[in-house]
Amino acid sequence: MEEFEASTSTRKTKTIYISTVISIAMVLLMLGLLGLLLVHARKISNYVKENVVVNIYVDETANEADISHLQKQLESNPQIKQAVYIPKELAARNLQKDMGEDAIKFLGYNVLPSSIDVYFKADFATNVNIKKFQAEISKNPLVKETRYQEPMVDLMNKNISSISLVILAFAGIFFVVSIAMINNTIRLAIYSQRFLIKSMQLVGATKGFIRWPFVGFALLHGLLGGLIAIILLVGCLYFGYRQIPDLVLLRNYYEFGIIFLSLIGLGMFISGFSTFLAVNKFLRLKIYDLYR
Structure with missing residues (x-):
């Protein structure tokens, strides 16, 4: 019976971790697509301006x-x-x-x-x-x-400025929403481990001993989520270049590298920091509060 419960608990934990990684990857994928949109929009803007x-x-x-x-x-x-x-x-x-x-x-x-x-x-x-x-x-x-063509230049600059402001505003809003989504996903994952956290605390484990394994796994999950998002982004870029060959002219591997590294860094940071805060919250709770 105990072996069955342990096996069930292990499968449940793995399922939670896998869903966490997938959730992080999907959010990072959307952020990456937005980053690529910003990069290509800026390049298209420069291309248009430089053809005046x-x-x-x-x-x-x-x-x-x-x-x-x-x-x-x-x-x-x-x-x-x-x-x-x-x-x-x-x-x-x-x-x-x-x-x-x-x-x-x-x-x-x-x-x-x-x-x-x-x-x-x-x-x-x-x-x-x-x-x-x-x-x-x-x-x-x-x-x-x-x-x-003076009117064309004036209209071009006005339109580019307006479009840039809209994209930046949308990017800012989506960035905040993405952080909130990853944070909520991490908090739900840690919530499922709240009894384990409190049990370790009751047997005398220090807060640091309890906290850092969770943070380490969170950093790993952020890394895996970032790598999955990068693989999907590369696939999207390949598909986009196949559909619109002229986009190859806007390709810049240096900027793509910055976006990819930023996704990994952002995924690891948000995942690790959110886990740190969530574990601290359950370490501070009383036993009876865990059932609320």
Whole structure:
């Protein structure tokens, strides 16, 4: 009879531990997905900003050497990601591809000017900064005109700011909820062990002797939950890249590594700390309070 009860208790304890690990893993998985969403959203935002083009049309009398020198000056600007020279012949070919008709053949000559397409780094792709750049570059005698889509840039930055605030607010709320969920799961698991904790205390075991095995198992559970969440996240990333191949361009293993390590650290910390508090609570309780 005693062996049967011991076996039943052991199976029950294992079931509780397994369910705890799975619960931690699922919560960490959701946090990891949110982290990946934030990383990809930031990269998409930077990608969009860095594809805002400022067209600098050079004077028709400018020679190739002067244009090349101007291009190098632009590329040396720390705010500029790249400066691409578009000769008038290439501009005509691009226009023909876009329109499907040969404008040069129709007009008899090439009316398009040569230009340098300037792309700013994400942090500097704002109307204020671009207008300041326009004012400075227009002083160069080689520059005939500068253009860019000002309304689009303004709308882009406003939308990105709004979306970022919504995502950050959602991330903050979900982070708090996730901590509460893991904490409640741990507290329920420790609650099932409350009689064991009190029995050990009654036979003279110190609080530290009772507490640290539970905390050690909790750290292990947090580690296992984090590893399971990482495996599932890798599977989600693989599936996402198969469905949307262009997402590969946003892939950054360094940032993924930070997210994965953060999940393991967060799982171990929350699990260990929650267990520490829960065990302390039952160590302070009187015997009759255990039945409430």
